[in-house]
Structure formats: structure tokens, C-alpha cells
Amino acid sequence: MNIALIAHDKKKNDLVQFVEAYQTTFAEHQLYATGTTGLRIHEATGLQIHRFNSGPLGGDQEIGALIAQNKMDIVIFFRDPLTAQPHEPDVTALVRLCDVYSIPLATNMGTAEVLIHGLNRGDLTWRNVIHESQGESNESNESNESNE
Numbered sequence: 001m002n003i004a005l006i007a008h009d010k011k012k013n014d015l016v017q018f019v020e021a022y023q024t025t026f027a028e029h030q031l032y033a034t035g036t037t038g039l040r041i042h043e044a045t046g047l048q049i050h051r052f053n054s055g056p057l058g059g060d061q062e063i064g065a066l067i068a069q070n071k072m073d074i075v076i077f078f079r080d081p082l083t084a085q086p087h088e089p090d091v092t093a094l095v096r097l098c099d100v101y102s103i104p105l106a107t108n109m110g111t112a113e114v115l116i117h118g119l120n121r122g123d124l125t126w127r128n129v130i131h132e133s134q135g136e137s138n139e140s141n142e143s144n145e146s147n148e
């Protein structure tokens with residue numbers, strides 16, 4: 001599964017602790033993160049993480065682009081509800097895209113716990129069906145192109 005990890009500054013310690021607690025699970029998946037969050041998690045755990053730009057510099061939008069391609073399977077985004085963010089429109093857009101594509105999104109540790117247990121139980125295997133059907137439609141697009 002492709003998992004996006006994002007945290008606002010005052011929530012970064014919480015997310016680092018959360019990833020440490022479930023490190024064996026996270027190690028089995030492909031991890032993506034906004035710049036500073038990814039660096040913090042990598043430094044704490046050594047996990048390999050594809051890092052995008054920092055959130056205020058477009059990182060949320062880069063992750064949003066993967067969601068719009070239906071390539072992101074889970075988003076764990078510990079938001080800070082008590083601090084105004086300069087890039088609030090990007091944050092709103094990311095959450096909106098999760099709803100557009102029905103991507104499981106945890107915006108706090110309580111929901112993230114449930115999501116990770118569900119992931120370990122196999123509750124998210126339906127995402128593999130989406131990936132397989134995407135692969136098939138890509139193949140048919142390619143064969144259509146070669147017929148043109």
C-alpha cells in the first residue's frame with residue numbers, strides 16, 4: 001500500500017511516536033510524506049520515505065496529485081486544529097481529494113490507530129482491486145494508442 005504521512009508542526013512529535021509504535025507495519029509499505037514530516041520520521045525510525053516539498057511549499061498538493069491519480073491508499077494527516085496555516089487552501093484541497101476518491105484519511109491519532117489495525121487485518125485489500133483495474137485500463141489505453 002502507498003501511505004502518505006503528514007503532520008503540522010505541533011503534531012509532528014505525535015506522528016513520529018505513532019510511526020515508531022507501528023514501525024513493523026509501516027516497514028511493509030511504501031511511505032510518502034511532506035518534507036519536514038518525512039525527515040523527522042526518517043531520522044527517528046530509519047524508514048525509507050519518499051519526501052515531497054514541505055507543506056507550505058506545495059507538498060500537500062504533490063500528495064494530492066497522487067490521490068487524484070488514485071495511487072495513494074491511505075493518508076495519515078495529523079492536523080493542528082488550533083493554529084492557522086498559511087497554506088490552508090492546500091490542506092482543504094487534500095482532504096477534499098481524499099473524499100473524492102474515497103481514500104481512508106486519519107486526521108488524528110485515534111482514527112489512525114483504527115486505520116492501522118484495519119490495514120493489518122486486511123480491511124484495505126479493496127485498494128488492490130482498484131490498482132489491478134487501473135493496470136488493466138492502462139494496458140487497454142496503451143493497446144488503443146498502438147492501434148491508432
Ligand SMILES: O=C(CO)COP(=O)(O)O
Binds near residue numbers: 054059060
Ligand atoms: O504543512 C504541512 C501539511 O500541511 C506539513 O509540511 P511539512 O511536513 O513540510 O512540515
